[in-house]
Amino acid sequence: MNPSCCPTCHQLIPPDNPFSARSVKSRIYAYVCKHPEGVTGDQIRAHVYADDPDGGAESISIINVHVHQMNKVLGAQGIKIWSGQGRWSNYKVVPV
Secondary structure (H helix, E strand, O other): OOOEEOOOOOOEEOOOOOOOOOOHHHHHHHHHHOOOOOEEHHHHHHHHOOOOOOOOOOOOHHHHHHHHHHHHHHHHHOEEEEEOOOOOOEEEEEEO
């Protein structure tokens, strides 16, 4: 399945969120989709665990694990969440 693009700006229009409501994966997907310019793993972690009284995961690695698992589902929709290498690289929704 090919993702659609805006006819005016040619930006990718992400499909509906395929993950269970209020799950960590759902929150990651929604946050990354709202930031087409990209967001860092630290920004994602801060957003996803903002309501966690314990502060959530301490390591950025947990975001990488979720994204890796999510991409298996998102690939069927013709997209993936991609990031470059390094701690400050941005995560973005891109076509496969």
